[in-house]
Amino acid sequence: MVADSDYQIYEAGDVVLQSGATFPSLRLAYKTYGTLNAAKDNVILYPTSFGAQHTDIEWLIGPGGILDSDKYFIIIPNLFGNGLSSSPSNTPVGETPFPAISYHDAIAVQRRLLEEQFGIQKIALVYGWSMGGMQAYHWAALHPDMVERAAVVCGSARCSPYNHLFLDAVKAALIADPAYRNGRFVEKPVAGLRAMGRIYAGWAMSYEFYRDEVWREQGFGSQEDYLAATWDTAFAHRDANNLLTQIAIWQGGDISNCAAFSGDLDRALSAITAHMLLMPGQTDRYFDWRDNERELPKLVHARSAALRPIPSVHGHRAGNPVRIPADRDFIKAQMSSLLQS
Structure with missing residues (x-):
């Protein structure tokens, strides 16, 4: 681990990707907030969205915030291709194209970070907006043994044709x-x-x-x-x-696109056991709330599953309401309820 600016680097080494290619010296940038308790059960994982770095989304975090750093140990893993984790801009590849990376690859490395760096086996909440929401969905399906709750904010289990x-x-x-x-x-x-x-x-x-x-x-x-x-x-x-790297990750997003589920989305959704909160934007045009509506009845083994559209005219941005108090209050109320479940 190398300290770098206000974040840290997890050196994952040479990683065999889902595509079969090996990514040499893969690096995952992350930042932590709050304190990990002795039981290591107060963990919130908060992955980044499209083009975003941790500094762009950490406004949710703070004492008494939507993600309360007085109560929880919060980790933001920067998604590959965002310029801090391994990306075309910081990876010397010569004439070789930057390797294709999937959400499945990202979650596999994030899990290694949690287990190897911190000894974490349980995640109280995976929270994400947009591409972060898709990562939260992947976490819930791929590692139901670890994830107790997941909040998918303006995200979906699979990138729809319209998206x-x-x-x-x-x-x-x-x-x-x-x-x-x-x-x-x-x-x-x-x-x-x-x-x-x-x-x-x-x-x-x-x-x-x-x-x-x-x-x-x-x-x-x-x-x-x-x-x-x-x-x-x-x-x-x-x-x-x-x-371009992150667009490719986004377009390939599908929780069932792996050996465990063989493309069967219903089977992947039924593997989820966490408390699930699906919180689309009511007027979001590309992560349409109807995708979540179709997913909801397939979450047959979830401890609980709720669909709570954000009643907002701010479209996709309703899920990242830095300067929209009404949307921010709605999300905070929903998150408070979820964390008490």
């Missing part, structure tokens, strides 16, 4: 930039990143958000001002090759 299409559009905008050559970006695709942000703006926020000009609540005088200030620069600070 896949959204990501195809994002990827198409990105790679249309002339900086994309021979399968990778050779320099920063400024126009591609801006185009990606405009596509994201239409999908991430709801019809009602734009119809009712909710962006005015953030102090913008016009829709164009909102888009230019918020979405045109949303991905400007990210490495485009990293984003």
